[in-house]
Amino acid sequence: MKELVIISGKGGTGKTCVSASFAKLCNDRKILVDADVDAANLHLIIEPSDSEESSFTSGVKALINKDKCIECGLCIERCEFDAISDDFVVNEIDCEGCGVCHEFCPEKAIDLIPEESGKWFVSKTDSGTMIHAKLNIGGENSGLLINHLRKRAKQEAEAQNASYILIDGPPGTGCPATSSITGTDHVLIVTEPTKSGFHDMIKAKDLCDFLKIPVMIIVNKFDLNQDITDQIEDYANKSNALFMGRIPFDDDFPRAIMNKKAPVEYSSGKGADVLKSIYEKVIENINKH
Ligand code: SF4
Ligand code: SF4
Numbered sequence: 001m002k003e004l005v006i007i008s009g010k011g012g013t014g015k016t017c018v019s020a021s022f023a024k025l026c027n028d029r030k031i032l033v034d035a036d037v038d039a040a041n042l043h044l045i046i047e048p049s050d051s052e053e054s055s056f057t058s059g060v061k062a063l064i065n066k067d068k069c070i071e072c073g074l075c076i077e078r079c080e081f082d083a084i085s086d087d088f089v090v091n092e093i094d095c096e097g098c099g100v101c102h103e104f105c106p107e108k109a110i111d112l113i114p115e116e117s118g119k120w121f122v123s124k125t126d127s128g129t130m131i132h133a134k135l136n137i138g139g140e141n142s143g144l145l146i147n148h149l150r151k152r153a154k155q156e157a158e159a160q161n162a163s164y165i166l167i168d169g170p171p172g173t174g175c176p177a178t179s180s181i182t183g184t185d186h187v188l189i190v191t192e193p194t195k196s197g198f199h200d201m202i203k204a205k206d207l208c209d210f211l212k213i214p215v216m217i218i219v220n221k222f223d224l225n226q227d228i229t230d231q232i233e234d235y236a237n238k239s240n241a242l243f244m245g246r247i248p249f250d251d252d253f254p255r256a257i258m259n260k261k262a263p264v265e266y267s268s269g270k271g272a273d274v275l276k277s278i279y280e281k282v283i284e285n286i287n288k289h
Helices: 015-025 074-078 100-104 142-160 175-181 195-210 226-238 252-258 270-288
Strands: 002-008 030-034 049-064 110-125 128-135 164-171 186-191 215-220 242-247
Touching (some): 002 015, 002 195, 015 030, 015 186, 049 142, 142 164, 142 175, 195 226, 215 270, 242 270
Parallel strands (some): 030 128
Antiparallel strands (some): 049 110
16 A cells, blocks of 8 residues: 655645546545645545544643632642633633643642544545545644544555555645655655745755655646746756656636536646646556555
8 A cells, every 4th residue: 555645835836636636547446635634625626425523632621620629729820821710710722731730739620621623534535535624713733633634544545455545735844744744655746836836845855855755746837937847857856856747837727626626527638638647657656666
């Protein structure tokens, strides 16, 4: 079983278009993961059904049991975050869940309640099982949630004897991106030919190098700036990344998304054609290693 994570140094490069298209093009058994949990949108193109829903909890919040509390004030004194009011109520927003009040309360009147920060789903789609999630507003720990989704995807892939796990990763190079690629087999970086796109792609490549993950690179909308595209290809060749191709600007792509379709199923235009040949190259490369 091979795992491919599709990431981008920055948002808006067309990563999800590529992920959804690969999901449609892959005829082998596979598990799809939307690991862009802060802005999940793969489900808008690959529609899930029959979703099994579970809660994702991360961290705890203190809760004072008034029946047990003798109002000694020790918890207020010990809380470094000033999260407990003078009338012994914990402010959920200020509480950091450190557990100090729970430890010090002489009456064992403080419980630490697991906090739900989102939901995650195992869904059926016409491209196979999809594992995805929805963080609550202000929900934290997306890195932990991504880890969880990847583990669940692996279990599902083993159970179904799937050949691939295709992951639509988060943009950027922070904790969510790191969680989505740590220990994976292959990363595909989707970039665009702008200065910021190039700069952020280098940061993503550096992160992959640090984690010793082989990298493939593609440029979306390459014809918007051929010069920067050439520089990106040159950089890929010199930095031991595999340059897999250039996708031309194609206004069928946004139209496909508006129609809830992957570009390769919506259009037979130039962009979709190139995407198909890039997919073949990527899969061939993955299967070599
Ligand atoms: S430490 Fe325990 S008993 Fe004392 S005020 Fe806080 S909750 Fe009440
Ligand atoms: S868990 Fe920590 S932050 Fe929350 S109320 Fe208790 S001491 Fe304060």
